[in-house]
Amino acid sequence: MxxxxxxxxxxxxxxxxxxxxxxxxxxxxxxxxxxxxxxxxxxxxxxxxxxxxxxGRYIGETSNVIIGRIAQVANKRWKVNVGSPQEAVLHLSAIDLPTGEHRIRSEEDQLHMREYFNYNDLLSAEVQSLTQDGKSMALQTRSNKFGKLKNGMLVKVSPMLVGRMRHHFVQISGVDVIFGRNGWIWVYLAHNAEVEVPLNVRQEIVRVACVIKLLNLAKKVICAESVKEVMDCLKEVLIDEILSKNSLGIVKENAWGIEGEV
Amino acid sequence: MSDEILFYGLRQDGRRPSDLRHSSINVGVIHSADGSACFSQGNTKVMAFIQGPKQNRFEKEKGKISCFLTSARFSTTGERKKVIRGDKKSSEFEEFLKGMMESVILFENIPHSDIDIYISVLQDDGSVESAAINAVTLALIDAGVPMKDFLISCSCGYYNSTAILDVTYTEGLSYSVISEFRIAVMGASGLVAYVNYEQFGSSKLSLEVTKELMALAIEGCRQVHFLIREFCMKTYSY
CATH class of the missing domain: 2.40.50.100 (RNA polymerase II/Efflux pump adaptor protein, barrel-sandwich hybrid domain)
Structure with a gap:
């Protein structure tokens, strides 16, 4: 309250x-x-x-969906930069193997760690647990919705604007968006196969990313509903004019403030 | 340059003895830093950047503060500044600032985390240290670092039995002045955290004068605190 x-x-x-x-x-x-x-x-x-x-920086909570970048490949674990004071840890046992089998991780798997996640790879994950002082966290990607990210664009916003929502994986005007609670938002085209993203989809990705940036500048709640609402308001604006003072004014008028419960 | 500071009760720039210079505040000037602030007071202009709280390298429970003060070569009036970092005066101030900030920042809330403070002096027109403390406070608030209180600073000088607030560069050069009497105060509780002064010659500071200067500087700090609070209210509320 x-x-x-x-x-x-x-x-x-x-x-x-x-x-x-x-x-x-x-x-x-x-x-x-x-x-x-x-x-x-x-x-x-x-x-x-x-x-x-x-x-301030992101403070972790259990079961948050977040997006991170691999900072270090260490012994049986990865260190992940998630924009919080401490680097998060992703254990080798906390990931899904590409083959999908369930077994105890062997030394063979340790040798292949860089094939799963290499330096600077982006990934989506869930906060599994926090250490006792509540500052450092352990992540897990044990589900097919989490894992390495590709075909998209990263937007960093203030973590205070991204609240808890029912669905963190949403589809907005033909592109997919992952809202990381740490303020990192991934706008992408969900596709399993290696395909080249078509031009019109790329433009849509940029448009959604720009709208999220505008919401961040206007200090408004960033969620699927608010992004959709602003997308509707800025339908007619060309992509190269979307990040302008004019559209920032429109966002300030139309989107709801932080009071609106998500 | 004239040695006179007060003409008919007014100073060179038209201020009365107990007036502050006009100050302007800005935060979020650098996006790659966690917190940044620009504080200018008259022609003195100081920027501060905060990097952190970030993971410390040696996994110690209590983090540490590092402090780096640089001044731009073009910051001083007249000649180009030869040394921009690491001279005795700035190293001393870095140490002072580190101590002050350690007393204000609540490290138990950010275990295993370090904080780096970078200060750059863009223009030097007197009272640089005071402006730097104010800029660092603002930058720490902008970075969301847990702190006990605001740390607000103000300087004053003493000329011909008159105390003057917020000394400029030329006023600081004049003889017979306690050139810069600096003080840092906790904003809300009003506790004094730091007192330091520079003087010319061997003139000692008497108790009465010290009291007078303290009272004036605390009043100045109160005004600066009010300005910073108003600014934060305006910028951060949504």
Whole structure:
């Protein structure tokens, strides 16, 4: 539940009922008052007072769908850059083998790790678990919807604008979109075979990516519905004019703000 | 250059002794950094960038802060600046800033994470250190780093038994002035985090003068804090 919608800054006292406890984004000062430690909007869950940040890196939560880039191939695991303070870990046992068989990973598999995921490969995954301090996370791609990404374009937005939604894999005007909770969004053409993406689809990919960038600039919620709505508003605009001040104004007027629950 | 600073109670740029220069604030100036800010006060202009919180290299529980101060070669009035990084004055300030920020940043909320602070001085017209502290505070807020409080800084000087707020470069050059009395204050709680001053000659700072300068500088910090708060309210609310 949100408390009164006032932006709090580091050092500001969070107004909350008696007997509340300091949670994420707050601390208790020497006078026993609950004080914010980052810029954001305060919220209260049972007795826990939190500040939902408006800036900062992605903080992981279990079962989030995210997009990451391989930073390191290590012993039986990959280190994945997901835009959070710490690199995430993807264990060799947490991926689907290309052959699809279920067995204990052997040394043979370790030798082939670079064939599954190499440096700088993009992948979609799910957060399986967090370490005890809640900062570093383990990922898994044990489903055919997760895995290596191709035929598309990556857009990075503020992670605070991408909320939890029913479907993170959606189709918008003929192209597919994965909304990573870490603010990385993949716009692509889902196709199993190696094909060249046709020109009209590429243009559509760029259009969707530009709309997402506009929503990020306008600080509006980024989800399938808001992207579709803005796509409708900017139907007539040419692709090379879509990232303009004019269309940013249209987005600011038409899309809903962060208050709209997703 | 005249040694006079006050003419009929006004300073060279027309300010009264207890007036701040006009300051302008901007955040998010560099997109590749996690947080960035540009703080200018009169002709002094400082940029700060934050990289982090990011994974530290040696897997220690508590992260560390690194601080890098560079000034542009064209930053000073007159001659080209010969040394742009690593001279004694800037190294000393880097150490000071590191200590100050360590007391403000809540490391227990970001375990195993380092923070890099890059400051570049674009124009130097006095009170650079104060402007740098303000810019770093803004950049840290922009990066979403958990902090106890704002750290706000302001400088003042002392000339012919008058305390002047926010000294410029030329005012700092004049003799018989406590050229720069710098102070950093926690914004909300009002605690003083840092006091430092430079002086000419062997004149000692008396207790009364110190009190007067402190009071004036704290008042200046209060004004800067108000400006920064207003700016953050406007920029970050949605």
């Amino acid at each position: 949100e408390l009164d919608r006032v932006l709090v800054m580091p050092g500001d006292e969070v107004r909350c009922p008696q007997g509340s406890m300091p949670g994420f984004g707050t601390y208790e000062n020497s006078e026993g008052k609950i004080v914010a430690n980052q810029i954001g909007y305060p919220a209260i869950y049972n007795k826990l007072v939190c500040v939902n940040p408006v800036r």
